[in-house]
Amino acid sequence: MKYVDEFRDPQKAEALIWQIEKLCHLLETPIKIMEVCGSHTHAIFKYGIEEILPKAIELIHGPGCPVCVMPKGRLDDAIAISQNPNVIFATFGDAMRVPGSQTTLLQAKTQGADIHTVYSPLDSLKIAKANPDKEVVFFALGFETTAPATALTILEAAAENINNFSVFCNHILVIPALQALLNHPQLQLHAFIGPGHVSTVIGTDPYQLICQQYRKPIVISGFEPLDILQSIWMLLRQLVENRCEVENQYHRLVDKAGNQTAIATMNKVFEVRENFPWRGLGQIPDSGLKIRSEYAQFDAENKFTIPNLLVADHKACQCGNILKGLVKPWECKVFGTACTPETPIGTCMVSSEGACAAYYKYNRLVRTGKNKVTT
Amino acid sequence: MNNSLLNSLWQKKEQLRHRCTQLHDTNITLAHGSGGKAMHDLITDVFVSNFDNPILWQLEDQATFDLASFLSQGDRLALTTDSYVVDPLFFPGGDIGELAVNGTVNDLAVSGAKPLYLTCSVILEEGLPVEILRRIVNSMQAAARQAGVQIVTGDTKVVHRGAADKLFINTTGIGVIPAGISISAYNIQPTDVVIVNGELGNHGTAILISRGELALETQIESDCQPLNSLVETILDVCPEIHAMRDATRGGLATVLNEFAFSSNVAIRIYEQCIPIREEVKSVCEILGLDPLYLANEGKLVVVVGRENADKVLSVMRSHPAGKNACIIGEVISSPPKIVLLKTIFGTERIVDMLVGDQLPRIC
Numbered sequence: 001m002k003y004v005d006e007f008r009d010p011q012k013a014e015a016l017i018w019q020i021e022k023l024c025h026l027l028e029t030p031i032k033i034m035e036v037c038g039s040h041t042h043a044i045f046k047y048g049i050e051e052i053l054p055k056a057i058e059l060i061h062g063p064g065c066p067v068c069v070m071p072k073g074r075l076d077d078a079i080a081i082s083q084n085p086n087v088i089f090a091t092f093g094d095a096m097r098v099p100g101s102q103t104t105l106l107q108a109k110t111q112g113a114d115i116h117t118v119y120s121p122l123d124s125l126k127i128a129k130a131n132p133d134k135e136v137v138f139f140a141l142g143f144e145t146t147a148p149a150t151a152l153t154i155l156e157a158a159a160e161n162i163n164n165f166s167v168f169c170n171h172i173l174v175i176p177a178l179q180a181l182l183n184h185p186q187l188q189l190h191a192f193i194g195p196g197h198v199s200t201v202i203g204t205d206p207y208q209l210i211c212q213q214y215r216k217p218i219v220i221s222g223f224e225p226l227d228i229l230q231s232i233w234m235l236l237r238q239l240v241e242n243r244c245e246v247e248n249q250y251h252r253l254v255d256k257a258g259n260q261t262a263i264a265t266m267n268k269v270f271e272v273r274e275n276f277p278w279r280g281l282g283q284i285p286d287s288g289l290k291i292r293s294e295y296a297q298f299d300a301e302n303k304f305t306i307p308n309l310l311v312a313d314h315k316a317c318q319c320g321n322i323l324k325g326l327v328k329p330w331e332c333k334v335f336g337t338a339c340t341p342e343t344p345i346g347t348c349m350v351s352s353e354g355a356c357a358a359y360y361k362y363n364r365l366v367r368t369g370k371n372k373v374t375t
Numbered sequence: 376m377n378n379s380l381l382n383s384l385w386q387k388k389e390q391l392r393h394r395c396t397q398l399h400d401t402n403i404t405l406a407h408g409s410g411g412k413a414m415h416d417l418i419t420d421v422f423v424s425n426f427d428n429p430i431l432w433q434l435e436d437q438a439t440f441d442l443a444s445f446l447s448q449g450d451r452l453a454l455t456t457d458s459y460v461v462d463p464l465f466f467p468g469g470d471i472g473e474l475a476v477n478g479t480v481n482d483l484a485v486s487g488a489k490p491l492y493l494t495c496s497v498i499l500e501e502g503l504p505v506e507i508l509r510r511i512v513n514s515m516q517a518a519a520r521q522a523g524v525q526i527v528t529g530d531t532k533v534v535h536r537g538a539a540d541k542l543f544i545n546t547t548g549i550g551v552i553p554a555g556i557s558i559s560a561y562n563i564q565p566t567d568v569v570i571v572n573g574e575l576g577n578h579g580t581a582i583l584i585s586r587g588e589l590a591l592e593t594q595i596e597s598d599c600q601p602l603n604s605l606v607e608t609i610l611d612v613c614p615e616i617h618a619m620r621d622a623t624r625g626g627l628a629t630v631l632n633e634f635a636f637s638s639n640v641a642i643r644i645y646e647q648c649i650p651i652r653e654e655v656k657s658v659c660e661i662l663g664l665d666p667l668y669l670a671n672e673g674k675l676v677v678v679v680g681r682e683n684a685d686k687v688l689s690v691m692r693s694h695p696a697g698k699n700a701c702i703i704g705e706v707i708s709s710p711p712k713i714v715l716l717k718t719i720f721g722t723e724r725i726v727d728m729l730v731g732d733q734l735p736r737i738c
Binding site for chain 2 (some may be wrong): 363
């Protein structure tokens with residue numbers, strides 16, 4: 001496939017692995033690298049990248065899957081909105097199976113809620129135009145990658161004066177999440193594979209803060225196997241040369257300043273929340289977006305009464321520690337037994353970008369020990 | 376069927392044809408399902424005159440068959456049923472009618488059976504344009520003719536507007552399995568070889584694109600086709616096929632998981648050997664889908680002993696429905712009940728059963 005096969009060339013991968021091995025010898029100690037983004041996690045498992053890396057490199061799967069970090073309380077709110085008799089609730093497909101405290105959107109749908117799966121927030125605006133006697137609510141989630149499209153949709157709704165449309169905003173920000181992780185005393189990381197999609201919007205500049213404050217090298221990476229291998233090689237080179245910089249491997253799409261139009265659109269519609277709850281990570285200051293008061297008529301939190309409760313994570317579920325890289329998925333007591341992709345307890349098992357789902361789906365046979373999965 | 380019986384049936388058909396009146400309505404109404412004249416006109420003008428065979432022209436409440444004709448062709452019957460709810464009704468490379476015939480024909484064929492007769496039950500939504508129904512029934516008849524089967528009985532129901540989406544079809548098929556053929560998902564042995572008859576994922580992709588929700592355009596057409604002739608060709612040269620299935624909903628990955636589970640074996644497939652069109656790969660990249668799980672409507676997965684693989688492959692390639700056939704993997708003894716994919720990097724990962732649905736209403 002043009003522009004894809006080039007990034008999956010086995011010979012080039014072999015050459016990169018050889019280079020990575022050489023650098024590993026120079027480093028002598030084992031290295032822990034976190035890939036922040038769920039799409040990286042998915043690609044790493046899909047292509048078996050861990051299997052071909054030297055043993056001295058351990059990949060830690062970070063909190064960059066927006067579905068995985070969605071707290072139960074916010075899902076309960078979403079489900080409550082969807083259960084209003086006059087509401088059409090529009091959501092990305094990934095969110096359908098994420099468990100709230102009692103139920104999922106999928107179950108709410110079978111019980112009568114009018115829930116539509118959409119590929120873009122603009123699709124939900126179309127639904128609103130086609131159903132003027134209904135209230136259409138879009139379940140907005142995701143990092144800075146998806147927030148500009150939501151903002152644009154709200155601007156369009158305002159321009160066209162569409163009054164039966166609103167957004168339940170759960171957009172989150174990547175840099176505060178990284179800071180929260182790095183502030184954790186137990187976390188031992190050497191470097192980050194930076195999220196490529198988010199960076200197409202925010203650029204590489206915002207990561208300078210992480211580099212300077214926490215002394216961790218970051219390479220913004222693409223999502224193909226060769227992108228990821230090259231990023232790991234670039235990180236090792238920084239470590240060997242004792243450098244600590246933000247480097248950009250994904251320069252075919254990401255530049256230093258990011259997409260200024262997208263950022264401006266986002267800033268026009270959204271402002272930063274004081275606090276936002278993350279599944280497994282708790283409240284993180286300045287980590288979420290809310291709709292500005294100028295656009296309050298499009299804010300579902302204004303339009304509907306929502307429970308707005310903080311709900312504790314399941315006791316047995318270790319999603320939080322998995323997201324921080326403190327525990328490997330197969331070390332969680334319920335992994336593969338009570339918690340499977342069919343009956344997920346934690347969010348890491350729901351989305352294909354979650355670390356637990358990826359381990360379970362692609363790699364569960366190689367994990368042995370106390371919590372070995374029987375198949 | 377003996378000749379005198381056949382002659383009397385054709386005579387009866389001619390008498391009935393004179394009684395048959397044309398359907399002039401432009402849209403389906405509840406009256407077309409009520410048992411009165413409107414229903415009679417719909418059945419005779421749209422269905423019976425199109426499917427046009429003496430068994431159907433009896434217009435009895437059931438189709439009746441001569442047992443001897445079955446017995447002369449084999450020693451077991453195969454029976455299967457399937458309902459078709461695809462949305463949209465017409466898509467690049469086919470429509471719901473063609474699908475309803477080929478899907479059931481293929482379910483019979485993969486048991487080694489020679490498909491003979493089909494039923495056709497339709498549930499129509501009030502308001503459906505009769506013209507659409509005619510097109511679909513024509514297409515069913517064309518597919519039946521191509522597959523060499525007859526549609527011999529059926530049923531028509533009409534439901535209120537909104538109680539069904541345009542048109543649903545159920546077909547049930549019956550076929551005869553020749554003596555000596557034993558194909559089953561339980562027969563698979565380590566060292567067996569896995570063969571497919573061509574590119575995977577075209578149907579699922581064609582349906583997805585034709586819904587028009589994604590603003591994507593491709594040239595991909597559904598692979599909807601009957602497989603009975605290909606299966607017959609394969610069994611002629613190798614009656615000892617171990618297992619065979621058509622990879623419809625859930626795609627190749629689901630069929631292989633079913634095989635691995637039933638026979639308590641592992642199946643290893645090789646990424647570089649699996650035929651997938653570039654356009655299908657691209658659509659999957661954009662939407663985050665895995666082509667191994669995409670639906671097909673004319674793809675055969677054959678598991679055969681290694682010693683027979685070459686001759687099966689070569690005879691498949693000589694048939695129009697199998698010209699792109701290739702070996703994609705092998706059966707190994709462990710880990711049992713698991714399908715593994717060897718990636719282009721030489722790493723190995725599990726290909727699991729699908730959880731949830733990738734795409735609804737694809738067939």
